[in-house]
Amino acid sequence: MKHAISVRELHVSYFGNEVVRDVSFSIEQGSMVGIIGPNGAGKSTLIKAMLGLIPSDKGDIRFYGKETNEVRKQIAYVPQRSQIDWTFPITVMDTVLIGTYPSVGLFKFPKKKEKAWALECLRKVGLEEFRNRQIGELSGGQQQRVFLARALAQKPELLLLDEPFVGIDVASEETIIHILKELQLEDKTIVVVHHDLSKANTYFDQLLLMNKELIKFGATHEVLNREVMSKAYAHQLQFLEKTEVHA
Amino acid sequence: MEFLQAIGQYEFLQKALFTSVVVGMICGVIGSFIILRGMSLMGDAISHAVLPGVALSYAFGINFFVGAVITGVLTAVGIGYVSQNSRIKNDTAIGILFTSAFALGIIMITMLKSSTDLYHILFGNVLAVRPSDMWVTVGIGVVVIVTVYAFYKELLLTSFDPTIAAAYGLRNNLIHYLLMTLLTMVTVASLQTVGIVLVVAMLITPAATAYLLTDRLWVMIYLAAGFGMISAIVGLYFSFTYNLASGATIVMVATGLFLLAFLFSRKNGVVWKSLRARQKRVELSK
Numbered sequence: 043m044k045h046a047i048s049v050r051e052l053h054v055s056y057f058g059n060e061v062v063r064d065v066s067f068s069i070e071q072g073s074m075v076g077i078i079g080p081n082g083a084g085k086s087t088l089i090k091a092m093l094g095l096i097p098s099d100k101g102d103i104r105f106y107g108k109e110t111n112e113v114r115k116q117i118a119y120v121p122q123r124s125q126i127d128w129t130f131p132i133t134v135m136d137t138v139l140i141g142t143y144p145s146v147g148l149f150k151f152p153k154k155k156e157k158a159w160a161l162e163c164l165r166k167v168g169l170e171e172f173r174n175r176q177i178g179e180l181s182g183g184q185q186q187r188v189f190l191a192r193a194l195a196q197k198p199e200l201l202l203l204d205e206p207f208v209g210i211d212v213a214s215e216e217t218i219i220h221i222l223k224e225l226q227l228e229d230k231t232i233v234v235v236h237h238d239l240s241k242a243n244t245y246f247d248q249l250l251l252m253n254k255e256l257i258k259f260g261a262t263h264e265v266l267n268r269e270v271m272s273k274a275y276a277h278q279l280q281f282l283e284k285t286e287v288h289a
Numbered sequence: 290m291e292f293l294q295a296i297g298q299y300e301f302l303q304k305a306l307f308t309s310v311v312v313g314m315i316c317g318v319i320g321s322f323i324i325l326r327g328m329s330l331m332g333d334a335i336s337h338a339v340l341p342g343v344a345l346s347y348a349f350g351i352n353f354f355v356g357a358v359i360t361g362v363l364t365a366v367g368i369g370y371v372s373q374n375s376r377i378k379n380d381t382a383i384g385i386l387f388t389s390a391f392a393l394g395i396i397m398i399t400m401l402k403s404s405t406d407l408y409h410i411l412f413g414n415v416l417a418v419r420p421s422d423m424w425v426t427v428g429i430g431v432v433v434i435v436t437v438y439a440f441y442k443e444l445l446l447t448s449f450d451p452t453i454a455a456a457y458g459l460r461n462n463l464i465h466y467l468l469m470t471l472l473t474m475v476t477v478a479s480l481q482t483v484g485i486v487l488v489v490a491m492l493i494t495p496a497a498t499a500y501l502l503t504d505r506l507w508v509m510i511y512l513a514a515g516f517g518m519i520s521a522i523v524g525l526y527f528s529f530t531y532n533l534a535s536g537a538t539i540v541m542v543a544t545g546l547f548l549l550a551f552l553f554s555r556k557n558g559v560v561w562k563s564l565r566a567r568q569k570r571v572e573l574s575k
Contacts, residue, residue, distance in 0.1 A: 095455050111458060119456040130325060130449045131504050140446060144457050149439050176504040192453075 046071040046231035052101030054091045061087045065256045072229040076236040076246035083253040085235045089202050115144045118198035120189050128178035135173040141195025163194040183214025200231045292526050305415045308423050311430045312482045313517030319475045320496035321510045325448045329493045334387035336476040336488035338364035340394025361473030413484030413536035429478040483536035494543040501554040
């Protein structure tokens with residue numbers, strides 16, 4: 043099996059405060075992996091560092107055996123939803139079209155072929171009829187589907203999604219999961235930073251549990267047991283126990 | 290009518306009109322990106338920061354364009370450096386750096402030249418446009434428009450979603466400084482038409498007007514350029530007819546257009562919004 047991602051001894055810190063500590067793992071092509079862990083466990087940081095969006099202190103990151111910069115076109119990233127200007131003068135269609143920018147290249151514009159493909163991607167997420175709306179006029183779930191469509195428009199081999207299900211409706215969540223599973227069948231690799239433990243076992247084949255350090259990476263059922271989980275959520279558990287005593 | 294006749298008659302007026310139209314257009318184009326990136330204050334800062342550069346150019350007898358671009362870009366870099374390397378927030382860094390550059394410029398100009406020159410630089414004197422100034426403006430216009438066209442995708446993406454831009458391997462910083470350089474050039478081109486103090490109005494008012502009228506970036510850019518040009522023409526008319534400072538009349542026309550859009554824009558206009566709200570309430574009360 044080919045490794046789509048391999049991370050070796052990755053350390054990341056914010057102003058000397060270590061957030062990701064000595065994390066190593068390899069993800070096989072065609073797998074769907076959930077990254078889980080408590081708040082502040084460094085899950086989003088891990089993804090950002092893998093993409094080179096924030097500097098890492100140490101470590102080696104390879105996608106298909108190559109450095110990140112060599113394979114950027116093949117990697118689609120869906121960041122947390124809140125970070126953009128929702129009043130920007132851009133339509134849903136033009137937002138999806140951005141996904142074709144890396145393949146269009148410098149000094150050129152998306153043509154008919156790219157536009158048809160972007161519309162096709164918009165159809166896949168069920169938002170074709172909203173194509174001329176301004177992006178801020180959509181609901182949270184619809185917006186998240188638009189960003190998935192933009193990721194699809196990139197024709198990626200690998201998708202990294204950061205908390206895609208936070209604050210969205212059930213129908214949108216189901217649409218997104220359905221599309222991700224379809225992509226997996228096409229041998230694409232999917233990594234999702236995930237919050238909601240209750241659904242982790244139905245969504246993912248493998249889980250990566252971390253709390254600054256990597257605690258366990260393995261098949262979903264191996265990770266989702268009390269003993270392993272308590273290592274990551276130790277502080278929360280202690281807190282719960284304390285409050286119980288006081289109560 | 291008199292204005293049209295005068296245009297036909299006087300070459301200085303033709304040059305003034307042509308120069309201000311070009312300035313109105315490129316201010317609208319660059320201004321669109323400035324307001325979308327939340328950098329209106331930065332526009333004000335750069336326009337003031339070119340003053341010491343203009344003074345230095347006088348002192349060394351070089352084209353004022355060169356000095357202005359240097360101090361403008363240096364100030365942009367300085368603002369970025371201070372806000373990234375201290376707890377000082379961006380708007381405060383802008384306030385500190387541009388006022389000090391401006392103050393330095395005032396001192397230098399006063400030491401070097403008479404105060405009339407300072408007055409013209411601050412408030413513009415479009416009727417004294419020399420042919421060489423006109424050609425500098427046209428040159429800047431061509432550079433600005435070609436650059437924006439060539440990097441349209443990159444400008445759109447870094448303005449709308451810098452995170453994805455970075456994930457695509459685009460250097461947000463490079464695009465930022467490219468825009469700052471263009472902004473400085475546009476400011477210099479505007480010096481004679483509207484003067485340093487009012488450049489920011491030409492940058493943000495037509496762009497803000499356009500922003501209220503459309504949901505497409507390229508439409509916004511065209512509209513902003515159009516509003517800039519209309520403001521220049523109508524403003525120059527008032528300036529000529531009533532013998533008023535051209536910068537002030539041009540800016541007042543731009544503000545008038547903004548007010549119209551603010552009140553009557555179909556989607557965002559205050560008037561339609563309240564009418565729609567009232568209609569809804571009437572419907573429900575039936």
